[in-house]
Amino acid sequence: MIRGRSTSVFLSLPWVITLLAFWLFPLLYSLAIGFTDLQLLRKSFEWVGFANYSELLSDPDFLSALSNTFIFVAGTIPFTTVIALFLALLVNRKFPGRGLFRAGYFMPSITSMVVIALIFTNLLQRGGYVATLASMVGLTPPEHGFLLDSSTALFSIMGMDVWMSVGYYMLIFLAGLKAIPDELYEAAEVSGAGKIRQFWSITLPLLRPTALFVLVINSIKSFQVFIEIFVMTKGKFDTSTVVYFLYEEGLSSQFRFGYASAAAYLLFVIIAGFSVLQFVLMRRKGPVW
Amino acid sequence: MRVWILRLMAVSMLLLTTGVSAETTIEWWQFWTDATIKPVIEEMVEEFEAQNPDIKVKLTDLTWSNGHEKIVVALSSGSGPDVLELGSDWIAQFADNGHLADISDGISDTRNDFDGWSMSTYRGGVYGHPWILGTRVVYLNRTLLSQTPFGADHLPITMVDLLTAAMAIDSLGDDTYGWGSNAAEKHRLYKKFLPFFWSNNAQLFTDDGELCVMTSGPGIDALIFYELLHDSCGYVANQRRIEDAFLDGKIGIILSGDWLLKRIELEKHNIDFATTLFPGRNGPGKSFMGGEFLAVNEASDHKAEAVKFIKFITSPENQVKFCKANRSANPSSREAQANEYFKNSLHLQTFISQLKLAKHPPVDPNWVHVEQYIEEAVEAVLFEDITAGEALYRSRVKIDELRQQ
Numbered sequence: 001m002i003r004g005r006s007t008s009v010f011l012s013l014p015w016v017i018t019l020l021a022f023w024l025f026p027l028l029y030s031l032a033i034g035f036t037d038l039q040l041l042r043k044s045f046e047w048v049g050f051a052n053y054s055e056l057l058s059d060p061d062f063l064s065a066l067s068n069t070f071i072f073v074a075g076t077i078p079f080t081t082v083i084a085l086f087l088a089l090l091v092n093r094k095f096p097g098r099g100l101f102r103a104g105y106f107m108p109s110i111t112s113m114v115v116i117a118l119i120f121t122n123l124l125q126r127g128g129y130v131a132t133l134a135s136m137v138g139l140t141p142p143e144h145g146f147l148l149d150s151s152t153a154l155f156s157i158m159g160m161d162v163w164m165s166v167g168y169y170m171l172i173f174l175a176g177l178k179a180i181p182d183e184l185y186e187a188a189e190v191s192g193a194g195k196i197r198q199f200w201s202i203t204l205p206l207l208r209p210t211a212l213f214v215l216v217i218n219s220i221k222s223f224q225v226f227i228e229i230f231v232m233t234k235g236k237f238d239t240s241t242v243v244y245f246l247y248e249e250g251l252s253s254q255f256r257f258g259y260a261s262a263a264a265y266l267l268f269v270i271i272a273g274f275s276v277l278q279f280v281l282m283r284r285k286g287p288v289w
Numbered sequence: 290m291r292v293w294i295l296r297l298m299a300v301s302m303l304l305l306t307t308g309v310s311a312e313t314t315i316e317w318w319q320f321w322t323d324a325t326i327k328p329v330i331e332e333m334v335e336e337f338e339a340q341n342p343d344i345k346v347k348l349t350d351l352t353w354s355n356g357h358e359k360i361v362v363a364l365s366s367g368s369g370p371d372v373l374e375l376g377s378d379w380i381a382q383f384a385d386n387g388h389l390a391d392i393s394d395g396i397s398d399t400r401n402d403f404d405g406w407s408m409s410t411y412r413g414g415v416y417g418h419p420w421i422l423g424t425r426v427v428y429l430n431r432t433l434l435s436q437t438p439f440g441a442d443h444l445p446i447t448m449v450d451l452l453t454a455a456m457a458i459d460s461l462g463d464d465t466y467g468w469g470s471n472a473a474e475k476h477r478l479y480k481k482f483l484p485f486f487w488s489n490n491a492q493l494f495t496d497d498g499e500l501c502v503m504t505s506g507p508g509i510d511a512l513i514f515y516e517l518l519h520d521s522c523g524y525v526a527n528q529r530r531i532e533d534a535f536l537d538g539k540i541g542i543i544l545s546g547d548w549l550l551k552r553i554e555l556e557k558h559n560i561d562f563a564t565t566l567f568p569g570r571n572g573p574g575k576s577f578m579g580g581e582f583l584a585v586n587e588a589s590d591h592k593a594e595a596v597k598f599i600k601f602i603t604s605p606e607n608q609v610k611f612c613k614a615n616r617s618a619n620p621s622s623r624e625a626q627a628n629e630y631f632k633n634s635l636h637l638q639t640f641i642s643q644l645k646l647a648k649h650p651p652v653d654p655n656w657v658h659v660e661q662y663i664e665e666a667v668e669a670v671l672f673e674d675i676t677a678g679e680a681l682y683r684s685r686v687k688i689d690e691l692r693q694q
Binding site for chain 1: 668
């Protein structure tokens with residue numbers, strides 16, 4: 001028994017060491033340097049307590065990035081979730097070419113984010129397809145393109161993000177739908193319940209764990225939005241987000257590791273709080289929608 | 290027998306060890322990786338090693354996208370290469386923090402043979418050897434110009450000339466623009482605006498560098514002029530897209546560097562274009578100057594060998610070789626500048642002439658922040674309808690605060 005236990009410990013050592021060295025240690029180290037004024041290139045640094053955190057809360061660039069991040073989260077998650085659920089319900093039905101639709105909707109999720117961002121940069125530029133379409137339906141597109149205007153840049157990126165993400169969440173909802181026993185629908189039909197009644201009374205309640213998973217995963221991903229911003233606008237035109245801000249502060253030109261770490265932990269607290277809130281709301285009895 | 294074998298092994302080990310210790314290996318981090326130039330870099334390294342059998346060079350490639358980060362991390366951790374290629378904007382930042390070696394003594398014999406030292410001189414020390422310099426000139430689409438009253442041969446000499454020519458081209462059609470106006474691109478926009486600023490006799494700082502004076506009348510006028518150019522005939526995009534549109538015949542006039550000449554040649558673009566000096570108020574103006582420098586890591590144990598290697602790479606012959614392969618227009622070596630290769634090309638001559646009229650930003654460790662504030666002022670005017678005076682004032686306040694820290 002003892003030999004068996006020591007063998008288990010020995011065999012799990014590579015994973016444990018990797019976890020400690022490349023996950024836990026960096027996490028704790030970055031937490032610690034968030035309380036220092038560590039800046040790369042400088043040869044010394046000092047303990048500054050909560051100074052980085054208080055500076056962040058009065059830094060207009062950080063507050064603007066935080067506000068944009070909340071707009072991004074609040075503006076994408078409802079659309080992504082509802083559209084993904086709608087698509088999942090559609091492709092869950094039996095019809096010819098169903099596999100093609102499923103694959104088609106899922107395709108953007110397995111395409112490189114950078115590639116998608118570059119394609120959308122072209123679509124959204126002045127004289128691009130989106131501007132042409134907008135003109136055709138009587139709308140006036142921004143003079144220099146959708147990404148070079150503060151009133152449209154962030155919303156354009158949000159639209160792209162919704163388009164790109166729905167396929168992945170559709171697949172998760174589809175798995176949730178498959179797990180609902182057919183007997184429940186049969187019993188409902190026998191009881192005279194229509195399709196809409198079945199959706200509200202059977203499908204939606206039983207999809208609650210799936211929906212919770214989708215919401216939490218999607219929220220975490222949306223709070224961490226970065227690549228789209230980096231490729232499409234470089235944080236200009238009111239599109240800077242918290243992760244882009246900490247990239248700028250920590251890795252781009254300023255190399256303020258201490259300050260950037262503090263920003264990262266502030267974001268961590270926000271995401272954790274948001275996730276806990278979602279768990280609490282979704283686990284409450286009774287409908288939450 | 291066994292004793293003899295052991296003795297033989299000991300002597301062999303001694304000889305091997307002696308041989309290894311006599312050879313020094315220096316490491317060079319550089320950014321030139323594309324197929325047109327990398328073989329030349331490797332050839333130069335091999336030639337250096339052949340001439341200096343006691344020195345080996347380990348070549349490491351960096352990319353433009355993350356090379357800066359790698360250098361920062363390496364130097365901060367006290368490691369890094371012996372020789373590193375640095376953009377002129379970075380030198381003061383690294384030197385100020387004690388990461389670069391002062392090479393004044395090593396280059397004293399050849400100092401007068403090169404241009405560009407002012408960009409690597411910081412607090413009396415020299416922290417980088419100028420290698421390939423760079424400036425920007427005005428590119429004109431002659432086909433579009435020929436359709437205007439100015440004609441294909443028109444070369445704007447003053448800023449007003451530039452504006453009127455750009456507006457004339459802009460009026461040719463809905464999908465034709467007069468001027469390529471940069472946006473949403475860090476580290477680029479200020480390089481486009483400062484030539485207008487300097488050419489209008491404005492200064493960022495007083496001569497002693499103590500005071501920020503960017504809100505002077507000429508400075509505000511320069512930004513108003515830039516806004517006028519942007520609003521009346523600007524095609525707004527990042528530099529790559531502006532160049533794409535110029536090559537597609539959509540933009541009449543742009544400001545760009547020698548890399549565009551390389552692109553036109555290698556991609557075989559069929560465009561009738563001219564290059565000319567950046568215009569000023571009453572004649573040629575001041576364009577932006579930067580460059581690639583070779584620096585020695587302060588932590589290097591082989592500084593003498595590193596300087597020797599740098600002097601070899603930056604020799605006039607090697608600069609010409611490099612420029613021919615990379616189609617670069619501005620070697621730092623004066624002897625290289627006089628080479629027939631540059632004299633035979635009108636476009637390269639434009640760049641060499643422009644470099645003599647170009648200006649570089651102050652050698653300031655805080656420059657990365659200052660350039661950001663300049664870009665914020667320009668963007669505020671172009672995209673947020675804030676007046677030039679207000680935008681420059683806001684940026685000046687930030688620069689003053691930064692310099693007080």
